[in-house]
Amino acid sequence: MYRVDRFLALGALLASIALFINSSGLNAKEQMHHGQLGSGFWPMLLLGLIALGSLALTVRSFRTGPEALLPSKSGRPLKVAALMGFTFFYAWCIQVMGFLLATPFFLLTLLYALGMRQVLVLICVPLGLTGVLGLLFLKVFALPFPLGHGVFRALHLWVL
Amino acid sequence: MLEALATGFGALLDPLNFLILFGGLVVGILFGTIPGLSGVMAVSLLVPFTYGMTPTHGLLAMAAIYCASTYGGAMTAILFRIPGSPENAATTFDGYPMTQQGRAAEALGTAIICSAIGGLASCLVLIIVAPVLAKAVLAFGDPEYFALVAFGLSVVPSLGVKSTLKGLLSALMGLFLATVGLSAMTGLPRFTFGVGYLYSGLHFIPVMIGLFAASEVFFRSEQVVSHGEETFRSKAALPNIRSLLRLRWTILRSSLIGVIIGMLPGTGTVIASILGYNEEVRWSKHPEKFGTGVIEGVAAPETANNAATGAAMIPLLTLGIPGGAITAVMLGVFEIHGLEVGPGLFANQADMVYTIFAGMVLVNLLIIAGGLVEVRTMVRVLDIPYAVLGPIILVLCAIGSYAIRSNVVDIYAMFAFGVIGYIMKRYDYSITAMVLGLILGPIAERTFLRSMLLFDNNVLTFFTRPISGVFLVLAALSFILPFLRKHPHVLRSVAEAWRGNGRGQAVTKEAESSLGP
Numbered sequence: 001m002y003r004v005d006r007f008l009a010l011g012a013l014l015a016s017i018a019l020f021i022n023s024s025g026l027n028a029k030e031q032m033h034h035g036q037l038g039s040g041f042w043p044m045l046l047l048g049l050i051a052l053g054s055l056a057l058t059v060r061s062f063r064t065g066p067e068a069l070l071p072s073k074s075g076r077p078l079k080v081a082a083l084m085g086f087t088f089f090y091a092w093c094i095q096v097m098g099f100l101l102a103t104p105f106f107l108l109t110l111l112y113a114l115g116m117r118q119v120l121v122l123i124c125v126p127l128g129l130t131g132v133l134g135l136l137f138l139k140v141f142a143l144p145f146p147l148g149h150g151v152f153r154a155l156h157l158w159v160l
Numbered sequence: 161m162l163e164a165l166a167t168g169f170g171a172l173l174d175p176l177n178f179l180i181l182f183g184g185l186v187v188g189i190l191f192g193t194i195p196g197l198s199g200v201m202a203v204s205l206l207v208p209f210t211y212g213m214t215p216t217h218g219l220l221a222m223a224a225i226y227c228a229s230t231y232g233g234a235m236t237a238i239l240f241r242i243p244g245s246p247e248n249a250a251t252t253f254d255g256y257p258m259t260q261q262g263r264a265a266e267a268l269g270t271a272i273i274c275s276a277i278g279g280l281a282s283c284l285v286l287i288i289v290a291p292v293l294a295k296a297v298l299a300f301g302d303p304e305y306f307a308l309v310a311f312g313l314s315v316v317p318s319l320g321v322k323s324t325l326k327g328l329l330s331a332l333m334g335l336f337l338a339t340v341g342l343s344a345m346t347g348l349p350r351f352t353f354g355v356g357y358l359y360s361g362l363h364f365i366p367v368m369i370g371l372f373a374a375s376e377v378f379f380r381s382e383q384v385v386s387h388g389e390e391t392f393r394s395k396a397a398l399p400n401i402r403s404l405l406r407l408r409w410t411i412l413r414s415s416l417i418g419v420i421i422g423m424l425p426g427t428g429t430v431i432a433s434i435l436g437y438n439e440e441v442r443w444s445k446h447p448e449k450f451g452t453g454v455i456e457g458v459a460a461p462e463t464a465n466n467a468a469t470g471a472a473m474i475p476l477l478t479l480g481i482p483g484g485a486i487t488a489v490m491l492g493v494f495e496i497h498g499l500e501v502g503p504g505l506f507a508n509q510a511d512m513v514y515t516i517f518a519g520m521v522l523v524n525l526l527i528i529a530g531g532l533v534e535v536r537t538m539v540r541v542l543d544i545p546y547a548v549l550g551p552i553i554l555v556l557c558a559i560g561s562y563a564i565r566s567n568v569v570d571i572y573a574m575f576a577f578g579v580i581g582y583i584m585k586r587y588d589y590s591i592t593a594m595v596l597g598l599i600l601g602p603i604a605e606r607t608f609l610r611s612m613l614l615f616d617n618n619v620l621t622f623f624t625r626p627i628s629g630v631f632l633v634l635a636a637l638s639f640i641l642p643f644l645r646k647h648p649h650v651l652r653s654v655a656e657a658w659r660g661n662g663r664g665q666a667v668t669k670e671a672e673s674s675l676g677p
Contacts, residue, residue, distance in 0.1 A: 004586050010328070019336075019351065026348060037612050038349060039343035042605040046336045053329045060325070078569075080382050084579050087374070091571040094558070094566060107551050114547035125548060129555065135207075137559060140650060142207060144566050 001064050009057035016051040020044060031085075086110065098148030098156045100138075103130045162515050164288060168514030171216075172522055174340050180217050181519050184224025184528050191225065192248075200485045201373040205556045207365060207492060208563030215497040217513045222493060227469050227523045228484045228530075230429055231275035233604020234462055238267045243593075247429040247465040254273035255452060267668040269641025270455055271462045272528055273404065274411060279524035281415040282422060282470030287517050289476050290421075298416045300479070302614065303622050306607040307631035308601045312481065314635035315598065322588040324643060330590040332626065334597020335604065337362055340584025344602065357569045364491050364598055366561035366574040371591045374578025377550045379585055407459045410440055418467025423474050427466040429484060436464025457605040460475065470520055477501055481603065485592070488599045493565075519624050617633045 026040030085111065091100035107126035115123060137143045138160065147156040183356055189504045202225045210218030229384065233248035238255035258267040300308070316331045317324045340351045341361025352358040353608050392508035405413075414436040426539035450457050468484075475481045480501040482488035499509060508511055561574035581591050615621040623629045644650060646647040 003455060004587060008583075008587065012333075013421060023350065027348060037609055037617070039346045042609065043336060043339040043350060046332055046339070050305070050332045050336060053325060053332060057325055057329065066392040072319075077382075079184065080378050080582065083378060083381055084575070085580075087575045087578070090554075091558065091568065091575060095568050096456065103555055110551035110554070111547060114550055116547040117543070125552070129552060133555070133559065141372065143211065143563055145562070146568055 003059055005057060009061060012053055012054035013058055016047045016054060020047040020051065023047060050055045082112070083110070086113070094146050096148055096150045099145040100134050100159060101148065101152055101154055102128060102156040103133070164510050164514040165518060167511055169223035171511070171515040172518055177217070177515070177519070180221045181224050182211075184221040185530050187221075188225035188228025189232035189527075189530060191435075192229030192234075198228055198233075198372065198376075200368070200489065201376075201553070201557075202229055203489045204365060204369045205375065205487050205560045207289070207496075207560055209490065211563065212494065214293075215493070215499055215509075215617025216515055218493050218497070219512070219516050222486075222490050223473075223516050223520050224523045225379040225599035226490075227279050227466065227520055228527060229305060229486075230465050230469050231272070231279070231462070231527050232456075234271040234275065238271060239264060240460065243541055246431045246655060248461070250433045250461035253437065253456055254452070254454050255463075257451070257453035258455070258458065261287060263453065266455065267458050270335060270403075270458050272462040274414075275466040276524045276527045277371075278319045278415050278418055278466035279464075279469060280521065282304060282419050282467045283421050283517065283521045283524060284470075285305065285423075286470040286473055286520070290477055290517075291608050300627065301625075302607040302611040303625050303628040304631070306604060306611055306620060306627035307480075307635065308481065309604045309607065311635040311638065312600055313453070313596060313604070314639040316590070316593045317639060319669060325635055327590040327593045330584065331597040332389070332592040332593035334599075335601040336597075336600050337367070338601025339605065344606050354606035357567070357573075362573065362598070363570065364595075365489065365564050367577045367598060368489065368595055369557050370574040370577030371580075371581035371584075372485065373553060374575060375558075375585055377553050377557075378578060378582040380565065381548055381550050389425075403455070407456065410456045410459045411463050412535050413439060413443065414544065415467045418464035419471045421464070422468030422471030429468040429472070432468035433465035436460040473516075473520075480596045480600055487593055488595070491599075496607070497590070521666045606657055 015048060023040045023043045026038060026043075084085060085126065086106075090106040096102075097105075104126035108122060111122055111125060134145075138145055149155045172181065174534050175536040186200060187202055187206075192199055203222045206218075206221060206225065210221075213221070230247055230393075231468065234251050236473045237248040239259055253269070255267045258264065296584075313331060313335075340358055342349055342359060349359055380642070417436045417439055418429075418432045422434060437460050439456065440456050441450045444450065444454075444456065446454075472487050476487040476491060480491070482491050491501065499505065557574060557578070561570045563567065564570060583589075584591050584594065595597075605609050612619075613622060621628075622632055
């Protein structure tokens with residue numbers, strides 16, 4: 001049992017209660033035949049069980065003495081948080097800049113952030129991988145990758 | 161059946177089919193071997209490529225990756241104590257001590273041979289049993305399907321989770337996530353909160369790529385994998401016939417365990433390998449030696465996890481229920497190409513099905529040859545720093561998610577589930593249980609509600625119908641037994657209470673008889 005389990009379990013408990021209330025309104029919206037189970041039955045059943053489970057976990061975490069609770073596993077949470085944030089930024093960039101332009105910048109930044117300092121790798125991997133993937137997916141499989149907006153779109157079309 | 165199988169083998173003579181099979185083998189071993197990559201990731205990333213392929217080519221490549229990746233992870237498990245994939249975790253117990261004793265070649269050779277034998281055993285069962293099951297499955301109605309899904313989900317407490325409660329919560333959350341979107345029964349939107357993307361529900365492929373692959377990159381970027389200073393023997397010498405014969409009972413037992421566990425929907429190769437190892441310890445005359453470098457400790461999990469691969473295809477092809485994560489992705493490929501899995505598949509697509517079967521047989525034979533050749537190459541690939549591998553995997557994850565529906569929001573969803581997966585992994589929640597819930601959830605809901613509608617909300621129907629009754633009893637046993645094994649004091653106190661009660665009744669009877677009529 002970790003210290004953070006208290007918050008996770010409590011969060012799950014509150015969310016399941018809120019969603020349970022939300023799903024109770026589902027059956028009211030439907031014109032069901034007499035005795036027929038509505039769309040809300042199954043999620044309500046699951047949310048009820050999740051609420052019970054998270055309640056049990058919350059109680060257990062509070063009953064466990066603070067000295068018995070494990071601290072978070074050691075690591076580099078800031079580095080991981082930055083990496084996670086950057087991946088979301090990459091998804092946004094794919095929309096705005098298009099796949100072919102966003103990917104090399106993403107790869108280059110991430111390689112550098114993860115400690116890669118060899119110039120050859122920093123150049124070859126982003127350009128090479130984007131080139132190979134672009135060729136495969138856009139040309140061979142004709143997958144409609146996002147081309148971006150405005151000038152980026154024009155640039156993409158020129159490259160293609 | 162033999163004619164269809166012969167046609168299947170004949171189709172493999174087509175150079176393109178063979179090339180795809182060989183490519184799948186190489187990719188599978190590569191993804192199985194490299195820590196952070198897995199067979200699930202390989203087949204997930206292959207999904208976009210299958211758009212441009214015929215269903216036979218796509219599924220052939222996936223089947224090859226499936227078989228090869230299950231074996232591939234054994235290499236790093238034995239040499240570096242890093243299981244390439246979770247199903248190779250049990251291989252590290254005795255494989256790594258063998259490397260430390262300078263017996264790496266023996267361990268690798270045994271792993272190669274046992275993987276191939278296990279895989280071939282499962283193919284044999286797949287070829288013989290699958291068509292029979294396909295006919296038997298026609299007796300399955302909604303209550304039977306629901307009971308089967310319940311049986312699949314009942315494995316959650318045995319999934320190797322550190323906390324049963326956390327495992328159950330993960331599975332329930334997966335089941336709940338499957339309810340997002342339009343209700344299959346009434347068409348009413350549920351938990352969409354006005355977000356257009358959610359109306360079609362969460363597609364399980366971006367969710368799975370996020371939970372398995374992206375979370376792994378996040379996790380690995382935190383804990384940099386060190387290869388250590390272990391010496392690597394580039395040549396994997398095959399064990400001789402004598403040593404193989406010595407392992408015959410181990411191989412037979414583990415093949416049987418692998419096939420049975422693999423056939424059960426929702427179990428997969430991880431449990432098969434761990435159970436294979438456990439049974440080997442239980443049957444051994446020297447159980448105390450396990451963990452110190454016993455060859456049976458490598459043979460058992462490697463045979464069992466490969467034996468589960470072909471068997472896991474049985475519920476997929478005959479019932480449309482994936483046996484594990486990889487077969488779940490394969491189900492997606494069937495959907496992409498508009499193929500309906502189930503008994504009809506054997507009648508309508510016999511050529512394709514038997515080509516896949518034949519491909520799996522050939523892959524298991526190629527594992528022996530390919531395994532030996534690839535040992536050298538693997539060392540070099542393993543030397544690629546994770547700083548390079550991690551970003552490449554993330555880009556492939558993004559493509560794999562986007563390609564499903566050409567929707568950028570799927571990339572956001574994939575990364576979001578990557579974060580969720582990272583948190584789950586960090587705090588010992590079960591990603592596998594969540595994915596199982598997500599996959600089995602829609603089937604469970606649909607079949608349960610339909611059964612209720614058909615049988616006037618009579619829950620007893622599930623127990624009065626023989627097949628569903630048997631599955632539900634098995635599900636209850638499979639659910640309770642691991643819990644009792646984890647908490648033996650519960651069983652002991654129940655037994656004591658039972659004994660006490662019996663004694664009490666006996667005393668009462670004695671007293672009554674002494675009083676006379």
